[in-house]
Amino acid sequence: QSVLTQPPSASGTPGQRVTISCSGSSSNIGSNTVNWYQQLPRTAPQLLLYNTNQRPSGVPDRFSGSNSGTSASLAISGLQSEDEADYYCATWDDSLNGWVFGGGTKLTVL
């Protein structure tokens, strides 16, 4: 069972906006910024967002992040078929003294 809780699946049609939630606690999301990772099938994870809402170069502005208290969320607007992947949230946990990941959300583009 993961320290951060994500829905196991999400879906949308091309062009839609979808959001993926990530719920934690005061020792992790409540105290630290959140990173989001995208893992395409059979590939290594790639950094999608860092510091909750900062995009590395090359990541389109269709991807955005936010947080509120002990929860964070990833929003994808203008959904495209190439966005079909697994998405993970991650942050440092001050109690566990380590990085913790969400269980992952499989996004399907219908």
Next chain:
Amino acid sequence: EVQLLESGGGLVQPGGSLRVSCAASGFTFSSYAMSWVRQAPGKGLEWVTGISGSGGTTYYADSVKGRFIISREYSKNTLYLQMNSLRVEDTAVYFCAKNQGQLVDYYGMDVWGQGTTVTVSS
């Protein structure tokens, strides 16, 4: 271009040991913390361990504490993970990842290698 290339994975019996390596290039190795993250078959990501840029600070997940050791060799720009007392549940793809800064606890992972597969089975 930042590149991370893992090697050393393989099949090992329960209770055995294995060392995996990660050759880094394209950045100043000593300026960045490094981490190992694993993914069991069909499962999600699990952070395993991290080491600061200076090598002076290490952190471990409870699941591997006392069994795994992370280290880095600056002359070779290489990160290591020594895995001892291996269990069936350690079976996973092990990814090497560069952190975004010197400190493991402040900077997340931004560049990942392709991973090396470790299988623990009799």
